[in-house]
Amino acid sequence: MVWRRKDLLGLRNLSAAEIEHILDTAARLKTIFDRPIRKVPALRSKAVFTLFYEASTRTRSSFDTAAKMLSADTYAVSPPTSSVTKGEGLMDTVLNLEAIGADAIIIRHGCAGAPELAAEAVGCSVLNAGDGMHEHPTQALLDMFTIRDKKGGFKGLKVVIIGDILHSRVAKSNVWGLCKCGAEVVLCGPPTLLPPELAAMGATIEYDLDRALEGADVINVLRLQVERQARGLFPTIGEYSYYYGVNTDRLRLAKPNALLMHPGPMNRGVEIRGDVADGERSVILEQVRNGVAVRMALLYLLLGGVEVAVD
């Protein structure tokens, strides 16, 4: 397949074939992890900027590592130390980064649609590292990579996503990607965090966690932002945990070989019990490791990398 897109803005507009192509490329590039020197010259002299308007541990360091393993030069722009604090808008910021010589700008922003706005303004590649409540495509792709790696594919799998679906860009990108590739997606959470209109995206809505977990192949537990409690979206953290927390008993309702996933950062004891997070079903740290491979694949495809010799 010939890759033609300039940007990665979300999974909604990608085809199943494009998603599989990204995952195939990631699988090839992941072999570099096992080499004695974990660096290839594919993106030498390419300049990759991370522009994060929101906090991040995993995504930013994962992109940074991925770019460096492909020999790109990486630069981190952080709004608190940049001209953003002087009132410079997103448009001017990305135009200036492009003028400096950016080949790719990786954006995380609290406003949905910010990467689209940037992508229209600049000729270089824009990658969405999470925009508001809209999409977080690289997280969904690394989730899908992990599922495919363990389960061999997506067709017929029951994937349950639990938690604050309304505010979750991770959930939305997962729904688009998984449904396109043939999985059955069940969304579960309290009605205040799971509006029924989300069914229009192709998923099934289930408010009872026990029913949702029956026969599940994959359980993806989302982070609960505890500050939502103050806005009245649920009464207490304790009640949330009682109805929607994943523990050992509930895990038994899923298939015996079900995968347990979490995009991080975890609130141990809230949406997931610590023993479950560290248990044998958990692939949480593998997700993180796969994230580097997926982001390498995206940078490689978008920046038109020189062919890498990998087996």
Add this chain to the structure above:
Amino acid sequence: MLLIKGGEVFDADNSVLKQSDILISDDGLIVDKGRNLECGPGTEVFNADGLTVVPGLIDMHVHLREPGFIHKEDIRSGLAAAAAGGFTAVLAMPNTSPVCDNGAIVRYMYDKAAVVDGARLMVCGSISKGLQGKELSLMGEMAEAGAVAVSDDGRTVMNAELMRLAFQYAGRFGLPVVTHCLDENLAANGAMHLGPVSLRLGLRGIPGSAEDIITSRDILLAEEANARLHIAHVSTRRSAELIREAIRRGCRVTAEVTPHHLTLTDEAVEGYNTATKVSPPLRSDMDRLAMIEALNDGTIGIIATDHAPHAVEEKMVEYDLAPFGLIGLETALPVLLTALVHSGTVPLERLLKAMSAGPAAALGVMGGRLSVGLPADITVIDLNEEHIIEPSSFLSKARNTPFAGWKVKGRAVATIVGGKVVFRR
């Protein structure tokens, strides 16, 4: 003297078009009407062959941004844009800086407009001082200075008791109360209509109930005070139903709908074009169809643009950060003729009434008729002229329109205010 010759003239009383000439005196009054009028030497003749001659269009909902925000629009550019769109009069909303909440600001605006060749200005004062929703504005003083209505448009008076008092007090001065219906708690931080599209785009939603609750409240309060209520920019099916019931009960309520709520839905937000960010938001297609139904059955008797200009850089930002509002003065007629009239959805006669006699009656001002003895406020329309909407050609200072690039058919070719041709294409 000015003779408009050979046009199809719209007779609002009988809702028919018939060929007629119109003779206008030097002091700007219609002095004769009929076929093949004779005119003496020195009479200027406007050849209206093939054109439609209608009572001057009135837009009872615009934001001219002066005083205070003249980087977005001012009274001169706003009235020029109105004339270019075929409007002979507009009602300017009071959310200026300072807020139009006293007689001095009303007079200032009329003084500014007096030296401008364009549409007539009508001023709307605020309901509450500083749009704060706490104390009544100086409605008597504003009425004496020439304000024709009051509104806190852009905000909702959330205190129902203050709203009750406003209905009682405004009535004493003959001022209709124009309400912007949106519960500020339900609409909090919302950027678009709440529904499948807002969830898909990850934007915070404004539920239809935010509008319906205040529509319902204001109808009940106005009914209790036997006051004149005008509901601005209705956008939901349920609000249209509430208004329909209220009219049936005999409540003194009028309502308006915008061209964008008649022609666009929340699907237009796809792509995050900030020109689609407007309050109330673009709703579902079910709501849009209900707006057309309400216009056709007379529940909503007025079309108003809610012309809300913003500077280009203010809209070139993230969707969440963009201000609400889109402009409509120079697109309303072409868009409505194309999407509603030429498509056979709404009869031309109903559209013309909703843009002239309807708003005139709601405000209690002259307009909507072309009768001998009345001031000659006239719009001349070419129903078949085809063009593409090109924002760079607007006389408005602003460009924030979701209709850019639309291929449209029909527009105003001349606008006559008090017998004077203030715009000619």
